Amino acid sequence: TQSTRPQRLLGAVQKNATRGDPRSVVQAIDQFCRQKEWAMNVGDEKGCILDSVVSEVNPATVLELGTYCGYSTVRIASLLPPHAKLITLEFNPDFAAIARQVIAWAGLEDKVHLIEGASGDWIPKMTEQFGVKTFDLVFLDHWKDRYLPDTMLMEECGLLRKGSILLADNVICPGTPDYLEYVRSSPRYESQYFKSHLEYTKVEDGLEKSVFLG
Numbered sequence: 180t181q182s183t184r185p186q187r188l189l190g191a192v193q194k195n196a197t198r199g200d201p202r203s204v205v206q207a208i209d210q211f212c213r214q215k216e217w218a219m220n221v222g223d224e225k226g227c228i229l230d231s232v233v234s235e236v237n238p239a240t241v242l243e244l245g246t247y248c249g250y251s252t253v254r255i256a257s258l259l260p261p262h263a264k265l266i267t268l269e270f271n272p273d274f275a276a277i278a279r280q281v282i283a284w285a286g287l288e289d290k291v292h293l294i295e296g297a298s299g300d301w302i303p304k305m306t307e308q309f310g311v312k313t314f315d316l317v318f319l320d321h322w323k324d325r326y327l328p329d330t331m332l333m334e335e336c337g338l339l340r341k342g343s344i345l346l347a348d349n350v351i352c353p354g355t356p357d358y359l360e361y362v363r364s365s366p367r368y369e370s371q372y373f374k375s376h377l378e379y380t381k382v383e384d385g386l387e388k389s390v391f392l393g
């Protein structure tokens with residue numbers, strides 16, 4: 180039977196990356212996506228912006244919405260201080276199965292909780308299930324029409340505190356117009372746009388970094 184693109188991406192990691200070396204996993208995926216097949220990872224260019232925000236925030240608790248194959252999960256987890264926790268949510272079981280193996284190849288399974296399910300169902304259960312009070316950093320990279328409702332849900336559930344950082348991928352392409360309008364016009368957020376390109380292409384895209392003001 181035919182393999183899927185995520186399965187072929189995993190194969191490239193297992194063939195070209197060194198077990199336990201997150202940077203080599205990231206490099207193997209970027210090489211696969213540039214030379215073989217495009218895939219919707221945040222990519223190397225936006226990935227460097229992601230790395231700088233993670234390093235600046237130095238978060239103890241991170242929520243990632245949209246794991247896909249675990250590329251950004253590996254980038255973030257490899258920069259976390261000891262005992263920090265990254266919870267990543269993936270709706271698609273096939274993506275989740277591949278991501279688990281990519282995260283394990285990088286040797287980062289102890290820093291990552293991968294949950295299979297819908298963000299709308301799981302966000303209200305974060306505190307009771309994982310003992311998380313608030314998130315220092317949230318990386319939004321799932322369905323683009325879920326960014327705004329899930330942000331409002333996180334506010335309602337008290338998962339954001341004064342200074343929590345939201346970092347959103349794809350705010351230009353595919354685009355998240357209602358989310359952008361919200362974080363840019365709300366007095367409860369201070370927003371900043373980091374212009375970049377859609378992963379592995381010359382098409383404009385960017386990341387929006389928004390600080391929750393409480």
Ligand SMILES: O=C(CSCCNC(=O)c1cc(-c2ccc(F)cc2)cc(O)c1O)c1ccc(O)c(O)c1
Nearest residue numbers: 219220221245270271320321322323348349352353
């Ligand atoms: O795909 C999903 C939703 S989660 C992935 C969200 N991410 C994106 O959609 C996404 C898309 C693009 C992009 C794609 C085509 C273009 F032409 C241009 C840009 C880029 C990104 O960086 C992204 O993050 C899913 C869920 C459950 C399922 O059962 C299922 O079959 C599929």
Ligand SMILES: [Mg+2]
Nearest residue numbers: 221320348349
């Ligand atoms: Mg994305």
